[in-house]
């Protein structure tokens with residue numbers, strides 16, 4: 349794909365600089381002239397929203413570190429000090445804690461978008477896998493961040509999650525001791541988690557650069573799943589995508605602000621306002637909401653190692669989606685059966701999340717088992733078979749045709765496709 | 773070892789065609805580099821281990837005269853909770869009444885005995901002091917602290933994922949895979965134990 353315009357510096361100083369480091373040209377070609385499909389909907393604004401949230405977490409986090417003390421005797425109090433004494437400390441902390449949840453809401457929507465529109469399919473496999481790596485890094489970062497306030501949930505969350513590794517035969521217990529730097533979650537653990545919690549977001553930023561690079565090599569997918577064929581199918585990134593992304597961000601920030609100013613503790617747990625006590629486990633421990641589906645899977649399996657493998661497997665399977673989905677048609681819009689299974693799968697994920705928040709007993713465990721099996725069946729059985737048996741609807745010849753109807757839109761090379769399609 | 777032969781044979785015309793002196797130098801250099809890198813990486817990995825100050829805290833004494841019959845106290849050893857339970861006759865009888873075959877984990881898990889000792893009540897309780905049960909208070913599932921005097925088996929119930937232990941600290945209901953660990957300890961006198 350060729351760009352809509354190229355960057356020609358006029359000012360002599362800029363010319364001088366550009367011939368030594370073509371930075372402005374790179375930005376111009378990536379975020380101004382870059383051709384984006386003309387039919388992107390609002391589900392496509394979440395990539396930009398994610399970038400915004402990453403910046404938001406890094407900025408608020410760096411400020412929090414100016415007042416936080418990573419030591420078991422001081423950490424809890426230093427967080428209370430931020431909340432009560434530091435000027436606007438409460439705001440910065442609530443931005444950071446609720447921001448993490450917003451980040452996950454956005455990443456889940458972003459991933460569901462990719463799964464629905466087949467954005468993982470060739471040639472976007474590497475792009476997709478980089479996304480999955482980002483998601484893993486986000487989970488690790490958020491987990492370690494949650495340990496830092498050193499409340500009861502911090503401590504017991506850290507204990508349960510690090511103990512997951514003890515399930516591995518032979519090396520398990522040693523791995524756990526080395527994660528802890530001791531014989532239980534303690535000061536050494538807090539310190540190393542703090543160090544890594546600071547580091548990982550910058551690694552995420554690095555992978556995001558690769559992710560966006562990969563995106564710009566293969567080009568964006570779009571709701572039709574049809575690759576742009578002529579210049580008519582695309583519009584320049586600026587102003588079209590820039591404005592749409594900005595509008596999406598503003599709406600998202602309003603949603604964020606509602607949590608921030610009205611229900612800042614809604615997504616948290618009251619127990620985390622009790623200082624960590626290594627001798628007493630709270631009666632009802634649950635992880636943060638964004639881990640709940642995986643937590644439900646962990647508890648659905650009655651075997652320790654089996655539970656841990658199931659939980660990790662639920663994430664690993666995402667890496668293989670590009671090869672598990674055998675359909676030749678990319679976008680779910682033209683796949684009548686896939687569409688239904690997709691929404692069932694979404695319901696299953698939400699159901700698992702709900703079960704993860706319930707105590708592990710009776711009917712909840714049984715329901716958890718059924719949904720866990722379905723979760724895996726979706727990827728390992730349904731996706732591969734659907735591609736073979738499903739009869740997809742006719743795919744439009746071009747994006748422009750999908751948008752404007754056949755008569756105006758038909759690209760020169762599009763003969764052979766019947767029935768005009770409108771955007772799904 | 774035959775890669776990029778074209779140029780190489782011209783430059784080093786006196787070498788045999790298969791392996792050149794240059795190949796040897798590449799491999800030797802690479803190997804030295806790898807050894808050097810590994811030597812540098814090791815300190816970065818090794819620092820993750822429990823450090824000397826953590827290891828130094830590894831023994832705790834408990835005065836048993838303060839624990840009434842039926843009472844269970846929690847002491848801290850290596851940062852972990854350890855339950856010390858002065859069991860009643862009924863608790864002991866209950867534990868003794870269980871067949872080994874009824875256990876989920878038939879191994880004693882007692883650091884003071886052989887690794888394969890069976891999980892009889894004698895092997896779980898204090899040596900020569902059968903009323904005393906000393907176990908690490910960490911659920912063998914994912915590390916929560918179980919709640920004492922509760923659950924169907926009158927021992928412990930774990931609030932995290934519902935594991936249950938009996939009056940000898942043996943797991944009777946999963947997901948916990950093994951019995952509560954008995955830490956290394958000995959009776960210093962009839963009323964004092966030293967853990968660790």
Ligand code: HEM
Pocket residue numbers: 391392393394395396398399402455458459462465467468472475476478479480481482483552556559560563567568569570
């Ligand atoms: C910090 C997290 C992330 C950031 C900042 C980020 C950023 C972006 C941006 C800016 C775009 C381009 C705009 C768009 O199409 O929405 C994009 C596209 C994409 N992302 Fe992400 N992303 C993140 C995480 C993920 C994850 C976790 C996945 C999947 C597992 C993923 C999969 C994709 C795919 C497949 C595309 C191409 C979408 C398309 O054009 O259809 N991303 N990402």
Ligand code: FES
Pocket residue numbers: 911912913914915916930931932933934935946947948
């Ligand atoms: S930690 Fe005790 S049952 Fe899971």
